[in-house]
Amino acid sequence: MTARDAREALVEAAAGAYRPRRPDGAVGTSPAWHDLDAAGREEAFAAATLSRRLEAALEPEGLSSTARSVLRRLRRP
Amino acid sequence: MPDLDLHLPAIAQADADAFGRWLAGAETPLRASLRRFAAQVDVEAVLQEALLRVWQVAPRVKPDGRPDALLRLAFRVARNLAVDEARRAGFHAPVAEEDLTRLLEALARDGASEAPDPLLRALILRCREKLRRQPRAALDARLHAGGSEPDAGLAAALGMKLNTFLQNVGRARKALAECLRRGGVALPEQVP
Numbered sequence: 001m002t003a004r005d006a007r008e009a010l011v012e013a014a015a016g017a018y019r020p021r022r023p024d025g026a027v028g029t030s031p032a033w034h035d036l037d038a039a040g041r042e043e044a045f046a047a048a049t050l051s052r053r054l055e056a057a058l059e060p061e062g063l064s065s066t067a068r069s070v071l072r073r074l075r076r077p
Numbered sequence: 078m079p080d081l082d083l084h085l086p087a088i089a090q091a092d093a094d095a096f097g098r099w100l101a102g103a104e105t106p107l108r109a110s111l112r113r114f115a116a117q118v119d120v121e122a123v124l125q126e127a128l129l130r131v132w133q134v135a136p137r138v139k140p141d142g143r144p145d146a147l148l149r150l151a152f153r154v155a156r157n158l159a160v161d162e163a164r165r166a167g168f169h170a171p172v173a174e175e176d177l178t179r180l181l182e183a184l185a186r187d188g189a190s191e192a193p194d195p196l197l198r199a200l201i202l203r204c205r206e207k208l209r210r211q212p213r214a215a216l217d218a219r220l221h222a223g224g225s226e227p228d229a230g231l232a233a234a235l236g237m238k239l240n241t242f243l244q245n246v247g248r249a250r251k252a253l254a255e256c257l258r259r260g261g262v263a264l265p266e267q268v269p
Contacts, residue, residue, distance in 0.1 A: 001240060012243035017224030019122045027126040029119040038116035045115035049108055050264060051250055055220055057201050062101035066108075066121065069224030070128045071097050 010036050015047035017065035027073075080144035088147070089136040096132055103148050104128075110152050111159055118162040127155035197262065204256035208249055211237070215245035216253075 001009075013032035020028040036044060052064035063071070081102050087095030107127070111120045131151045140146050163169075205213065218231040232242035254264055 005240065005244070008247060009240045009243040012247045013228055014119070014121075016219065016228055016246075017121060017125075018222070018227050019119075019125060019224070020227075027122045027129070029122045033119040033121075041116045045112065045120055047247070047250065048121055050254060052104065052108065053264070054201060054250065054253055056101065056104070057198050058205070058220060061097060063097055063223075064104060065219065065222070065224040066125060066128075067097060067100040067104055070100065070125050070132075071093055072223070072225060073125075073129060074096070074132050075093055 007036075007040060011040055011044045011047060014041070014044035015051055017048075017052070017069050019069070081148050082140055082144060082146050085135070085138065085140065085147050088132075089138070091136070096135070099147065100128065103151060106148070107151055107155055111155055114159040114163060117166060117168040118159050120159070123159045123162055124155060127151060127158050130154050130158075200257060200260050200262065201253065204253050204260070207256060208252055211241075212245045212249035212252060215242050216249035218242075219246060 010032045014030045014036060016030070019030060022028045033041060033044060052066055056062050056064040056067070059068075079102065081099050084095045084099040088099060104124075108120065108124055111118075111123060114120060114123070128151070131147065131154055134150070134154075135147060138147055138150055143149075205216070208216065214235055215231075215237070218235055219228075222231055228242060228246075229239050232239045235242065237245070257264060
C-alpha cells in the first residue's frame with residue numbers, strides 16, 4: 001500500500017460516524033483522526049459532511065449515521 | 078424554513094423520536110458551525126457529544142420568542158465543547174465570540190436547513206444503483222450500521238481487508254457525488 005493509499009484510508013476512517021466510548025461514557029475520538037495531519041483532518045471533515053448529507057437523504061426519516069448513533073446512545077445509555 | 082422548536086415540547090417529554098426529527102434538521106448547520114475546528118478537534122466526536130448533552134438539557138429550555146431556541150443552545154454547547162477540546166490539545170481556540178454571534182444571527186435570518194427532499198432521495202438512489210459492487214457493498218454496510226460498529230467489523234463481515242473497505246467507501250462517495258453533480262445537485266463540500 002502506498003503512502004497515499006494509507007492516508008486516504010485514514011481520512012475515510014476518520015470520516016465515519018462510529019466513535020468509541022471513553023471510560024466515563026463520553027464520546028471518544030477516532031484513532032485515525034489523531035494520525036492525520038491538519039490537511040487530512042480538513043479532508044475528513046469535508047468527507048464526513050458530504051457523507052452525512054448523502055446518508056440522511058437515503059434514509060426515509062432523514063437521519064444520518066451521526067444522528068442514528070446519537071439516538072442509539074440516548075435510548076440505551 | 079421550519080422552526081425546529083416545533084419538536085421542543087415532545088423532546089422535553091423525553092420523546093426520542095421527536096429528537097430524531099429535530100436532529101434531521103439540526104445536524105447540518107451544527108456540523109457546519111464547527112468547520113473552523115476541523116484541524117484541531119475530532120468534529121464528529123464533538124458533535125455527537127454535544128447532541129447527547131443537548132438531549133439532557135432540552136427539558137429545561139424555554140422558548141424566548143425567537144425561533145430555534147434549542148438549535149441556538151446546541152450551537153453554544155457544541156462550540157464550547159470544541160473550544161475545550163482544542164485547548165486541551167494545546168491549540169488556540171479559533172472561533173471568537175463575535176463569530177458565534179454572527180452564526181446565531183444568520184440562523185435567525187435564514188432558519189435551519191430543511192430535511193432532504195424526496196426528489197433528491199430518488200436521484201441518490203438511482204446513483205447508488207450505478208455503483209460498482211464492492212463500493213456499493215461498503216457504502217451499504219456503513220449505512221446499515223449507522224455508526225454503531227467499527228469499520229474493522231464491517232470490513233470483516235464483507236470479507237474485505239480494512240483498507241480495501243475504506244477505499245471502497247471513498248470510491249462510493251466520490252462516485253455518488255459525481256453522479257449527483259451530473260444530475261444538477263449542488264453539493265456543500267468538495268470531495269477530497
